[in-house]
Amino acid sequence: MxxxxxxxxxxxxxxxxxxxxxxxxxxxxxxxxxxxxxxxxxxxxxxxxxLGLATDEALCREFYGAVNAISSRSGNSDLINQYGLGSSSSRLLTGNSILYETLENQICKWYGVDEAALIFNSGYHANLGVISALAGKNDLILSDSLNHASIIDGIRLSKARCMVFPHNDTGRLEALLEQNRARFENVLIITESLFSMDGDRADLETLVKLKNKYKALLYIDEAHSAGVFGPQGQGLCYQAGLCDQVDILLGTMGKALASHGAYILTRPLIKSYLINTARSLIFSTSLPPVAIRWNLFILERMAExxxxxxxxxxxxxxxxxxxxxxxxxxxxxxxxxxxxxxxxxxxxxxxxxxxxxxxxxxxxxxxxxxxxxxxxxxxxxxxxxxxxxxxxxxxxxxxxxxxx
Ligand SMILES: Cc1ncc(COP(=O)(O)O)c(C=O)c1O
Structure with a gap:
């Protein structure tokens, strides 16, 4: 050796x-x-x-039919001839199409908000790109101790100072905010709404109160709750009526939505900022058009x-x-x-x-x-x-x- x-x-x-x-x-x-x-x-x-959608035979067949059909519910006909199978480029070059915009609009419609949605290649890409772009050297990140590896890696890539609070301990979180808020330009509170390895939930109401009291940004990862909770599967923030209080809401499409990719829901200003700064979005080939189309197909049926x-x-x-x-x-x-x-x-x-x-x-x-x-x-x-x-x-x- x-x-x-x-x-x-x-x-x-x-x-x-x-x-x-x-x-x-x-x-x-x-x-x-x-x-x-x-x-x-x-x-x-x-x-x-x-939701058992990825292996739902009837649904898969219907999708293949829709891809091949001259017309489908959202009017995107002849997908393969129009866009090819791979996107072959970053979205900022030639990897973008009307399908992306349609999907982002559909996500906003699903949540019933005027916010902006932005698609990433996966939840991992999203956490890496968004956190590292939003938090700089004058900022503080307060992160739950059980946050997912992709959040931790996003924090590591950012230049911000990070303090970890014990899992779901909003009392300790408040103490950290009280002691440190004034020393930093922006403060980002990051948590999952439903924790991936413990299956327990964050106290969203208290987190919203704290973010408002201390003028912080609230970042919620809904990877395991999107598709599952809420009247049409919009997740736990939506179910609690708190979507408009969350600055960055992240959902993945590789889990209950049975597809691939991820989205964030945020203010239009933050979307524009991320298009210019989120490195995992800028420097990576975008999702294949067929994956975007499958995402649309599933989203259109979420209410069912x-x-x-x-x-x-x-x-x-x-x-x-x-x-x-x-x-x-x-x-x-x-x-x-x-x-x-x-x-x-x-x-x-x-x-x-x-x-x-x-x-x-x-x-x-x-x-x-x-x-x-x-x-x-x-x-x-x-x-x-x-x-x-x-x-x-x-x-x-x-x-x-x-x-x-
Ligand atoms: C909380 C959380 N965020 C993000 C991700 C990453 O999502 P993706 O699988 O789409 O990369 C995961 C994956 O398990 C997760 O559990």
């Missing part, structure tokens, strides 16, 4: 010794809620396709998925109750249901046991979660029924007792 690679060899060995080594898993086949992995069909409990949203809530409550009844430690109060197993090795064992019993639920370990808080993160989707998952609590409980 070339000694130049020794650092990386040792780092990988350390990860392996700590039961934290990751590798790609090859999925052979994905059909509705059933996924085939290692030639074994099992129930997919690790997907962010919360209410039954799916209601079932998702109902099945999540039932499963959480069953896990608690079995004496297991769970977190959150949503469709993201983490069973806290703490120890890395035990978490991998539980995941393997579930797989042997026909369930695919991957172990979540540091750095995705804090040390000693490893977990099995169950993602409910609206095509699951309780009979599918009724055996799981007892299976995990038996293993935990045996391993204790």
């Amino acid at each position: 070339n000694p130049i690679y020794q650092t990386y060899t040792q780092a990988l060995k350390r990860l392996k010794d700590a039961d934290q080594l990751r590798s790609f898993k090859q999925i052979d086949y994905r059909h509705t809620k059933i996924i085939t992995y290692k030639n074994t069909p099992c129930l997919n409990l690790s997907s962010n396709d919360y 998925f209410d039954k799916k949203r209601k079932h998702l809530q109902a099945i999540s409550i039932k499963f959480r109750n069953a896990l608690t009844h079995a004496g297991l430690t769970i977190a959150g109060d949503s469709h993201i249901i983490p069973v806290i197993t703490c120890d890395n090795k035990k978490t991998v064992e539980v995941s393997d046991l579930l797989f042997d019993n026909g369930f695919l639920a991957f172990p979540i370990r540091p750095p995705s979660v804090p040390v000693h808080q490893s977990r099995i993160r169950f993602s409910m989707t609206s095509d699951i029924c309780f009979e599918d998952i009724a055996r799981i609590p007892a299976l995990i409980r038996q293993h935990m007792i045996k391993a204790a």
Whole structure:
């Protein structure tokens, strides 16, 4: 082995010794809620396709039909001939088209606001580009301790000072605002509305009060709530009637919206500023037109998925109750249901046991979660029924007792 690679060899060995080594898993086949992995069909409990749209056969067929058809609901005919398959350029060069504007208008219409929407290639691109563009060296970022890696990386790229407040501790957040507000030009409070690894929620009302009291900007990442909450899936800020109080609302389209990309909803001024400063937007090839078209197709139908949203809530409550009844430690109060197993090795064992019993639920370990808080993160989707998952609590409980 070339000694130049020794650092990386040792780092990988350390990860392996700590039961934290990751590798790609090859999925052979994905059909509705059933996924085939290692030639074994099992129930997919690790997907962010919360409404079950990505594998909804009828919906996919309708979309392919619409792409090929001379006319579709939004009038974009002959998509492939008009724009090609790839966008082949940044949006600031030739990667832009009327489809983008249509999608951004559709997002504003969905939220019923006069704000401006701006599309990014993914939630990761959006957090990286927006945070680093908005916060400069005279600014302060106040960030929840459980914020997603993409938020953390956006903060790292910015030149701003960052202070992390304990998870959902608005008292501590206020103390930080009180002590520091006057020392900085702008202050940005950043949080998720529904936390990706814990499935719990931010106290949006208090955050809005604090942002107004201390004249700060409020940045809310709705990656896991967009599509799921609200009358047409607009998310938790909309459900709380607070959209107009949020300065930057971020939603991803790769999760409940079953597509790819992300959007922010913000003031037109901020949109113009970001078009000129957000490096992940400026220096990256824009999404392929077919992906934009699929986003539009899904958004046009968002109102129709209410039954799916209601079932998702109902099945999540039932499963959480069953896990608690079995004496297991769970977190959150949503469709993201983490069973806290703490120890890395035990978490991998539980995941393997579930797989042997026909369930695919991957172990979540540091750095995705804090040390000693490893977990099995169950993602409910609206095509699951309780009979599918009724055996799981007892299976995990038996293993935990045996391993204790
Ligand atoms: C809270 C949060 N924000 C942003 C992202 C990134 O979104 P995307 O997958 O579209 O890059 C994720 C992804 O899991 C997330 O959980």
